[in-house]
Amino acid sequence: MTVDRWFRDIGAPESLRKLTLDQLVIGLLNEKPDRVSAFTFARALHFIGRGNSSAGRSNRCTSTIRKRAPRGFCEPR
Known part of the structure; x- marks a missing residue:
């Protein structure tokens, strides 16, 4: 399903789609x-909703990212 x-x-x-939703996709x-795919879009929204986006957030990494990130990735710039 798309x-x-x-x-x-x-x-x-349709008005909401043209102004916002389609642009978000x-x-x-x-x-x-x-x-x-709608599944791919839903997964992307889920990823963002879990706090995996740095937009509007502090520069600190979560504990999960710290464990997997290369050395220096989570250090302040």
């Missing part, structure tokens, strides 16, 4: 909603 179909199935208004996945 993101486009998923948005239609959940009844997302393109920004996150670099692909148009009619060409990308």
Whole structure:
């Protein structure tokens, strides 16, 4: 199922899609909603929602990232 179909199935208004949702899909996945999997989009949203994005957050790494990150990755710049 594509993101486009998923948005239609959940009844997302066309105006909201044009202004926000479609742009979010393109920004996150670099692909148009009619060409990308809804599962992939949902996983990207889940990843961001877990705090794995540095946008608007401090420069500190979470403990999970610290364990896997290369040396120096989590140090302040």
